[in-house]
Amino acid sequence: MVKACRKVKSKRMTLRKKYKIIKKVKEHNRKLRKEKKANPRKFRRKDPGIPNSMPFKEEMVKHIAETKEKFAEIRKNQFLAAINAKNNPKPVENEFKINKRVDVSHIKEFLKVVKEADVVLEVVDARDPIGTRCIQTEETVIAAKKKLVIILNKIDLVPKENVKKWLNYFREFYPTLPFKANTQNQAENLGQTRKAWIREFISDGKNHKTALGIGVNGLMALLGNYARGMAPAATKTEDKSDSQLGRLVVGIVGLPNTGKSAIVNTLKRRKVTVSSNVPGQTKQAELHPLDKHIFLYDTPGIVVNKLSDPCEMVLKNCQRPETLEDPRPAVEAILRRVPKRQLIVRYGIADYASVSDFLVQLATRQGKLRKGGVPHTRAASLRLIHDWITGKITYHTQPPENDLEKQQAMSAFQPSQLFQNSLDLEQLVKFDDEALDAVPSRDMADTAYSEDAVLKTGEPIRISTLKAGDLVEMDEDDESFESDEEDDGEEETGSEEEDEEDDEEMETES
Structure with a gap:
């Protein structure tokens, strides 16, 4: 029996249903696109694997499996090593040996510069000049009978009256000059202040900020006088032209981040060395000719004693703030020294009752937050230390005024009687006035609502690995090395003479 054909159902639909489906x-497509943007990993195309038709499929699969096992073993070993390092910390002796090796290399560079230099410029920070001096540095220079000059750098960060006091104090010991290194970002044609610009600067009566070098004229005049003193006696006349100048090697030494490389760049008027507010940028001594008579030796910063307080070393910028395990003691030291009003005005925070309260307010104000809006106090601490180092938090120290303080300073630093200043006092005062007039006055808003921190004079730096007799020992080592070379040369010449005699005997026999 033939089945009756059912009537084929039509695919026609109402427009209402059609538009609803569309x-x-x-x-649906819109939701998929949105989810792909939110979770792109979910919609990644899966690896189909190696097709069966691929030749050498078994070998490839085996190699992939071995590679996975190898990387899994490496990750496992790294995880176990991290656990062992946490449970059994590395002894400090190995780190100290490495640091000691670095210290010795920097000391050798310093002794090499002192040996070759005719004049040594010790660069100190104008905010804490005594705290950035080094006793052994000056003793070594004087023992080597070299001229020593103190450069009071960063004079734009302290009041002008304070600079004058420090100049008068230091000139009881050594020739001292004020200076401000150039801070322009360009690589060539670094500017220096000129007399005409200074007169216009003073007559203007406005508050200016300058990145130009200040104090260059006084330093160049002093080095020029020293260069004339280095000329041979037969050529010394009253004429002060360049023909009467001798060869002068100038060594620039000091603690890290006092501005040694910046002074070289300022005098050269172009960036020939790396200058940064991060300590340890200069790795070895570099010689830069200033002109055909004067040569500048840029040296790495003198490494201080590792047994010193790390917080003090960080605040003096002899050590990077990131190396501190806990920056809180350094923050406490800053809060003890700086008036509360200056910090409140500078950071725009409310009055604080403790260090924790200050760090929480500072982190919240600057947007340094962790997950869940928790204030990142370590980041706020490092920010405060950075502002202290770069001079955004203003402070300065006063020179010793009491007789007892002066006697203590004199016992630490004996004034040099070997070399007197090559410039007259009137000339020095003239150059001082010119440099201080060029220093920009600070913003009235800062000085009106906040006051500088006036700190106690810091302790001078002592280096346990540097002694005044090291230079003599270095000379003896060089002499012994030269004598060994001479002995080797004599032995070689003697052996050559014996060879010549043997050749002559062979010729006569033949």
């Missing part, structure tokens, strides 16, 4: 498909 709308739902459109909405």
Whole structure:
């Protein structure tokens, strides 16, 4: 019996249903696109694997499996090593040996510069000049009978009256000059202040900020006088032209980040060395000719004693703030020294009752937050230390005024009687006035609502690995090395003479 054919159902639909389907498909596609943006990993195409038709499939699969096992073993060993390092910390002796090796290399560079230099410029920070001096540095220079000059750098960060006091104090010991290194970002044609610009600067009566070098004229005049003193006696006349100048090697020494490389760049008027507010940028001594008579030796910063307080070393910028395990003691030291009003005005925070309260307010104000809006106090601490180092938090120290303080300073630093200043006092005062007039006056808003921190004079730096007799020992080592070379040369010449005699005997026999 033939089955009756059922009537084929039509695919026609009402427009209402059609548009509803289109709308739902459109909405579905929109949701997919949105989810792909939110979770792109979810929609990654899976690796189909190696097809069966691929030749050498078994070898490739085996190699991939071995590679996975190898990387899994490496990750496992790294995890176990991290656990062992946490449970059994590395002894400090190995780190100290490495640091000691670095210290010795820097000391050798310093002794090499002192040996070759005719004049040594010791660069100190004008904010804490005594705290950035080094006793052994000056003793070594004087023992080597070299001229020593103190450069009071960063004079734009302290009041002008304070600079004058420090100049008068230091000139009881050595020739001292004020200076401000150039801070322009360009690589060539670094500017220096000129007399005409200074007169216009003073007559203007406005508050200016300058990145130009200040104090260059006084330093160049002093080095020029020293260079004339280095000329041979037969050529010394009253004429002060360049023909009467001798060869002068100038060594620039000091603690890290006192501005040694910046002074070289300022005098050269172009960036020939790396200058940064991060300590340890200069790795070895570099010789830079200033002109055909004067040569500048840029040296790495003198490494201080590792047994010193790390917080003090960080605040003097002899050590990077990031190396501190806990920067809180350094923050406490800053809060003890700086008036509360200056910090409140500078950071725009409310009055604080403790160090923790200050760090929480500072982190919240500067947007340094962890997950969940928890204040990142370590980041706020490092920010405060950075502002202290770069001079945004203003402070300065006063020179010793009491007789007892002066006697203590004199016992630490004996004034040099070997070399007197090559410039007259009137000339020095003239150059001082010129440099201080060029220093920009600070913003009235800062000085009106906040006051500088006036600190107690810091302790001078002592280096346990540097002694005044090291230079003599270095000379003896060089002499012994030269004598060994001479002995080797004599032995070689003697052996050559014996060879010549043997050749002559062979010729006569033949």
